[in-house]
Amino acid sequence: MIYLDHAATAPPDPRVLEAMLPHLGERFGNPSEPHAAGRMARADLEAAREEIARLVGCETAEVVLTGGGTEADNLAVLGRAQGIPGRLVISALEHPAVRGTAEALAVRGWRVEIAPVLTNGCLDLNALDASVRSGDALVCVLGASNLTGVLQPIAEVAVLCAERGVPLHVDHVQTASGAPIDLSSLPGVVTAAIAAHKLGGPRGVGALVGRGIRSLAPISFGGGQEAGLRPGTENVAGAVALAAALSIRQGPDAVAERATRAALRDQLEERLGLPVAGGVAERLPGHTLLLTGLRGDTVVRLLDERGIAVAAGSACASGETAPDATLTAMGIAAAQARSAVRVTLGPTTTQSDIDAFVTAWSELEPALRAAAEAAA
Amino acid sequence: MIDLSRAGTVARPDGEGRAGGGRCDDRVRFTLGLDGEVLRQVRFGADACAATTAAAAWLAARAEGGTLLDAARLGLADVLAGARIEPAAAECALTAVDALHAALGDAVARGARVAPSAGRSLIAMSGGVDSAMVLTEAVAEGREPVGLTLRLWIDPEAPSPDRACCAPSAVRSARDLCHASGVPHLSLDLRADFRRTVVDSFVAGYAAGETPNPCTTCNGAFRFDALDAAATRLGASEWRTGHYAQIVERGGTLLVARGVDPTKDQSYMLGLVDPDLLQRVRFPLGRRLKADVQQRAAELELAAARAPESQEVCFLGGGALAPFLARQGVGMEPGPIVDEDGVELGRHRGARAYTPGQRRGLGVSRGTEALHVLKVDQPRNTLVVGPAGRLGRREVPLRDLRRILPIDTVDACFRLRAPAVPGALVPDRAGAWLVRLERDAFAVAPGQVAVLYSDDAVVAAGVVAG
Numbered sequence: 001m002i003y004l005d006h007a008a009t010a011p012p013d014p015r016v017l018e019a020m021l022p023h024l025g026e027r028f029g030n031p032s033e034p035h036a037a038g039r040m041a042r043a044d045l046e047a048a049r050e051e052i053a054r055l056v057g058c059e060t061a062e063v064v065l066t067g068g069g070t071e072a073d074n075l076a077v078l079g080r081a082q083g084i085p086g087r088l089v090i091s092a093l094e095h096p097a098v099r100g101t102a103e104a105l106a107v108r109g110w111r112v113e114i115a116p117v118l119t120n121g122c123l124d125l126n127a128l129d130a131s132v133r134s135g136d137a138l139v140c141v142l143g144a145s146n147l148t149g150v151l152q153p154i155a156e157v158a159v160l161c162a163e164r165g166v167p168l169h170v171d172h173v174q175t176a177s178g179a180p181i182d183l184s185s186l187p188g189v190v191t192a193a194i195a196a197h198k199l200g201g202p203r204g205v206g207a208l209v210g211r212g213i214r215s216l217a218p219i220s221f222g223g224g225q226e227a228g229l230r231p232g233t234e235n236v237a238g239a240v241a242l243a244a245a246l247s248i249r250q251g252p253d254a255v256a257e258r259a260t261r262a263a264l265r266d267q268l269e270e271r272l273g274l275p276v277a278g279g280v281a282e283r284l285p286g287h288t289l290l291l292t293g294l295r296g297d298t299v300v301r302l303l304d305e306r307g308i309a310v311a312a313g314s315a316c317a318s319g320e321t322a323p324d325a326t327l328t329a330m331g332i333a334a335a336q337a338r339s340a341v342r343v344t345l346g347p348t349t350t351q352s353d354i355d356a357f358v359t360a361w362s363e364l365e366p367a368l369r370a371a372a373e374a375a376a
Numbered sequence: 377m378i379d380l381s382r383a384g385t386v387a388r389p390d391g392e393g394r395a396g397g398g399r400c401d402d403r404v405r406f407t408l409g410l411d412g413e414v415l416r417q418v419r420f421g422a423d424a425c426a427a428t429t430a431a432a433a434w435l436a437a438r439a440e441g442g443t444l445l446d447a448a449r450l451g452l453a454d455v456l457a458g459a460r461i462e463p464a465a466a467e468c469a470l471t472a473v474d475a476l477h478a479a480l481g482d483a484v485a486r487g488a489r490v491a492p493s494a495g496r497s498l499i500a501m502s503g504g505v506d507s508a509m510v511l512t513e514a515v516a517e518g519r520e521p522v523g524l525t526l527r528l529w530i531d532p533e534a535p536s537p538d539r540a541c542c543a544p545s546a547v548r549s550a551r552d553l554c555h556a557s558g559v560p561h562l563s564l565d566l567r568a569d570f571r572r573t574v575v576d577s578f579v580a581g582y583a584a585g586e587t588p589n590p591c592t593t594c595n596g597a598f599r600f601d602a603l604d605a606a607a608t609r610l611g612a613s614e615w616r617t618g619h620y621a622q623i624v625e626r627g628g629t630l631l632v633a634r635g636v637d638p639t640k641d642q643s644y645m646l647g648l649v650d651p652d653l654l655q656r657v658r659f660p661l662g663r664r665l666k667a668d669v670q671q672r673a674a675e676l677e678l679a680a681a682r683a684p685e686s687q688e689v690c691f692l693g694g695g696a697l698a699p700f701l702a703r704q705g706v707g708m709e710p711g712p713i714v715d716e717d718g719v720e721l722g723r724h725r726g727a728r729a730y731t732p733g734q735r736r737g738l739g740v741s742r743g744t745e746a747l748h749v750l751k752v753d754q755p756r757n758t759l760v761v762g763p764a765g766r767l768g769r770r771e772v773p774l775r776d777l778r779r780i781l782p783i784d785t786v787d788a789c790f791r792l793r794a795p796a797v798p799g800a801l802v803p804d805r806a807g808a809w810l811v812r813l814e815r816d817a818f819a820v821a822p823g824q825v826a827v828l829y830s831d832d833a834v835v836a837a838g839v840v841a842g
Contacts, residue, residue: 375422
């Protein structure tokens with residue numbers, strides 16, 4: 001199989017598995033216990049936490065390990081939206097983990113403002129500037145769109161929020177796979193969500209990181225683990241895996257790997273010659289959203305039959321293909337949005353994968369276009 | 377694997393059909409190239425989701441090289457199994473099935489012919505319980521049935537478009553019923569012809585203040601001819617419908633006669649059918665009671681046994697006459713309601729939407745007496761009303777009279793299942809015909825069809841002229 005859906009989940013990196021395995025075996029202790037096994041687990045956990053903090057640019061005490069990216073996003077939003085309902089501003093690009101949480105708050109009386117996006121896939125900073133005001137409970141902007149891969153102007157957003165004293169949450173779940181994350185450079189009260197499985201780690205572990213952790217209210221209760229923000233016996237193996245995955249994707253070797261990935265992506269786009277959503281903006285290195293002009297899900301199926309895994313840009317749900325909200329926000333027409341196919345490369349992607357994709361595409365494209373034309 | 381090798385269009389196709397464009401905007405088109413009754417070439421177009429595209433590709437591959445009737449046996453269940461489509465995507469696959477069947481029907485409409493077979497019966501399928509029973513019995517009899525549904529009318533603006541007799545859902549349920557027994561099913565799209573011959577004349581009749589009878593006109597001038605032509609093309613030696621009527625022979629002539637079930641007799645609706653067709657038509661339910669048919673259908677667990685009975689004019693689609701006429705561009709202007717002395721009793725919302733005999737919806741009274749429409753005075757946009765007793769008539773002039781047998785002593789019937797009134801067919805002074813009745817006939821309106829029976833068999837029919 002040629003796997004070009006790294007943004008959905010990345011194949012496990014053997015180095016991550018190797019780092020994690022002992023913690024599923026002999027190093028099994030509960031970090032809360034004072035005996036030797038517990039102390040060993042505590043030390044492993046804190047070492048992982050320290051590594052995570054170092055790699056994202058925050059204090060060790062500013063890392064809350066969670067059960068994944070969605071849980072981290074929920075904690076960041078719900079942990080901030082306390083007391084009398086107020087106002088939140090979220091970007092039109094948000095992943096459902098944030099958008100869905102904001103919608104749930106709207107039901108409880110919170111006012112949710114959606115900050116618009118420009119046609120290039122970037123957040124409209126002027127509109128955000130006009131929207132955010134002092135007293136807002138939170139601003140949410142993702143670091144990179146999981147659909148288009150377009151990187152968002154987080155530094156500017158952080159300044160804008162800090163000026164008004166409004167906390168900022170950044171969903172960095174997709175960003176961490178291919179762009180540097182440095183929270184230390186961002187002013188103000190900031191949190192960020194990350195997840196291991198987008199980085200070659202296992203599913204079911206993520207973290208909420210950043211100095212904003214210190215002022216969050218808990219949203220779940222129990223034994224007080226993770227500074228009381230994520231109670232429950234810690235997933236030491238997951239924490240170690242997250243640290244290992246981050247150190248690969250955010251470490252010194254990542255710079256060259258990202259450049260290789262971006263070059264393969266650029267080559268793919270050039271060989272295909274298709275319009276690309278957000279193609280003019282700065283994007284994650286292996287990410288492209290092709291506007292094929294055909295039905296996205298049909299292209300996905302045909303490529304799958306040829307052993308190539310990619311994703312459709314819009315999901316067909318109950319007989320109705322709803323164009324993705326992000327693409328609609330970018331002003332892409334429904335028919336074009338429906339044709340979107342997301343191809344995401346990873347560190348393991350090779351030139352021969354790209355060649356195979358181009359070959360498969362050149363085989364199926366004429367027939368599929370003939371089919372579409374014959375339906376007219 | 378989705379086989380895209382048949383994506384494209386047959387040059388100068390012998391049949392072409394489309395479906396889709398609904399909620400998810402999937403579109404499928406089939407084009408067929410015929411060699412006799414063999415589908416020499418089948419090409420598909422699909423601008424559609426993966427499931428729909430897979431279904432279209434599979435159907436094209438499966439249909440190509442087989443006969444037209446083989447292809448007409450292909451249904452949803454075959455596609456779901458053959459193209460391995462999840463049941464959740466059945467609606468997607470259905471778009472492809474609809475398109476193929478539209479193409480097959482179009483091929484028949486364009487003149488495709490199937491080699492005759494003495495055992496073949498064409499079954500006119502409406503999707504209702506009666507035609508379902510006719511089909512089931514033909515299968516049990518060992519005949520070689522072919523189901524046929526005419527698509528006559530779709531009015532998306534009607535309150536319940538699916539209540540029209542030939543709505544897409546009715547076509548599908550007729551098709552499913554056939555396919556469940558391995559019987560080929562075809563549907564012919566005759567919407568343009570139906571509009572021209574039946575609906576336009578119905579609308580024109582109302583616009584002129586008449587009360588046309590579209591069902592009788594449809595059967596007589598249109599539907600039976602279409603079914604007979606299709607039966608010939610599909611090589612059927614006979615064709616059957618689920619009408620509650622009989623065919624009897626009088627002196628070497630075949631006549632339509634009343635069905636045995638008096639509550640369901642549909643002979644009136646067949647009053648204008650060309651007697652020449654009767655040699656090839658069978659009405660297997662003519663000697664049956666509707667209640668028995670329903671009970672038998674329930675025993676057989678026919679899905680159609682639960683279908684709602686259609687009693688109304690099919691193309692009204694569950695709505696009232698006035699809004700239908702308005703949708704067809706017939707203007708409605710308020711006007712006076714007067715009694716026979718010309719005294720205004722109230723106002724109506726448009727005389728064209730009323731029918732002589734009508735009592736409901738008038739909203740006028742005179743003392744305690746119930747008032748009925750006696751006359752629709754179209755030029756003056758006036759309704760003349762009076763008591764029920766004034767509705768009776770003894771002489772009814774006719775136009776367009778067709779006499780099948782030269783019998784003058786008749787029982788006249790002016791609407792479906794109205795009691796027949798004995799009388800005589802006599803020439804009037806101007807050389808036209810009138811029926812002179814022995815008793816009053818009530819609520820006889822111009823434009824209605826007069827069906828004249830002798831001994832329960834239709835011997836003549838014409839249109840009420842005034």
